Amino acid sequence: MSTTAVGPSPGLSRYDAPGRPRAAVLALHGGRPQSRRRVDGRSASWRLMLGVTRDLAHQAHQEGVSAWTLRYRVRGWNAGDPVADARWALDELRSELGDVPVVLLGHSMGARAALHVADDPSVVGVVALAPWIEPGTPVATLAGRRLVAAHGHRDRITSAAATRAYVDAATAVAESARFVDMGGLGHYLVRGRRQWLDLARAESLRLLR
Numbered sequence: 001m002s003t004t005a006v007g008p009s010p011g012l013s014r015y016d017a018p019g020r021p022r023a024a025v026l027a028l029h030g031g032r033p034q035s036r037r038r039v040d041g042r043s044a045s046w047r048l049m050l051g052v053t054r055d056l057a058h059q060a061h062q063e064g065v066s067a068w069t070l071r072y073r074v075r076g077w078n079a080g081d082p083v084a085d086a087r088w089a090l091d092e093l094r095s096e097l098g099d100v101p102v103v104l105l106g107h108s109m110g111a112r113a114a115l116h117v118a119d120d121p122s123v124v125g126v127v128a129l130a131p132w133i134e135p136g137t138p139v140a141t142l143a144g145r146r147l148v149a150a151h152g153h154r155d156r157i158t159s160a161a162a163t164r165a166y167v168d169a170a171t172a173v174a175e176s177a178r179f180v181d182m183g184g185l186g187h188y189l190v191r192g193r194r195q196w197l198d199l200a201r202a203e204s205l206r207l208l209r
Contacts, residue, residue, distance in 0.1 A: 010085040011071040012092060013050055015057040021066040023101045023208040024093055027053045028070050028086055028110030030132075035076030046071050048189060049107055056105075056201035065208060068093060070110075082113040090120045103207045105200055107189060108132050108158060111149075118142050125207035127200060130155055130187050133162040142174040148203045149178070152185030152192070 029049035031039075039046055046069070053069045060067045070089040072082050086104075093102060101124045106114035111131030118126050118141040125146035149167050151160035163179065170177035180199060185192040 010073050010088055012089060013053070013069045013071070014066065015053060015061070015068070016066040016097075017061040017064050019064070021097055021100060022064040023103075024066040024068060024097055025053070025056065025060060025103050025105050025204045025208075026068050026070060026086075026089055026093060028082065028104060028106040028113050029072070030108030030110050031072065031075045031077060031082065032109075033077055035074060036078070037075045039072050039075055043071075043075065045075070045108075045110075049105075049110065052105070052107070052189070052197060052200050055197045056204060059201060060205060063205060063208075065205065066097060077109055077112070080116070082109060083116045086113045086117045087120065090117065090122060094122055101208060103127060103204045105129070105204050106131065108187065112137060115141060118145050127203045127207065128163070129189065129196060129200060130158050131163055131166075132158045133166045137166060139166070139169050139173055142170050142177070144173075144175055146175050146207050147177040148180060148207070150180035150182050150196075150199055150203075152182035152187075154184050155187040157187040 027049045030045040050069050053067045057067045072085045102122045103125045104114035105127045107129040111128035114126045128149040151163040167177045167179040189196040
């Protein structure tokens with residue numbers, strides 16, 4: 001694993017497959033509606049997704065897939081700051097690994113960012129965990145891509161109903177769009193953690209096969 005320095009720029013933690021990877025998963029963490037605080041190593045949202053990335057890395061490496069985690073510049077969505085950071089990360093990934101297919105794996109705000117940048121030419125699919133769906137979250141970006149969105153009905157931070165409606169809308173443009181009901185699980189991927197980890201790993205790699 002290697003990590004780029006974080007300061008005024010976003011950062012990337014890399015778990016690269018041996019040799020020349022054939023594909024990659026880029027994980028995007030959650031955040032807050034508004035905050036200009038820098039994301040540092042104590043950020044619970046970033047550490048959560050770093051753990052998800054580490055969990056999937058072993059099987060990913062067996063399949064020739066690298067797994068990277070983005071660390072945003074700041075903690076808030078603000079005016080779409082994570083979108084710019086995610087596009088930067090995709091450019092960096094392409095520069096380092098070449099034009100390999102990429103699945104975006106996002107939690108909460110990270111899933112929202114993933115849906116905004118899914119139109120990147122390297123992206124083949126999105127796995128959205130408890131996504132933050134707002135009116136105006138783009139659907140057209142998923143044209144020709146595959147979407148898996150998972151939500152539990154005890155989530156009090158983001159809306160499972162909004163996710164279902166978004167998936168229904170995405171079926172008109174996406175190659176495929178599927179909603180996964182996580183039952184009585186909540187938002188933070190803590191309760192039922194193994195279920196979330198298994199789904200993240202299985203679906204991210206399935207979309208790259």
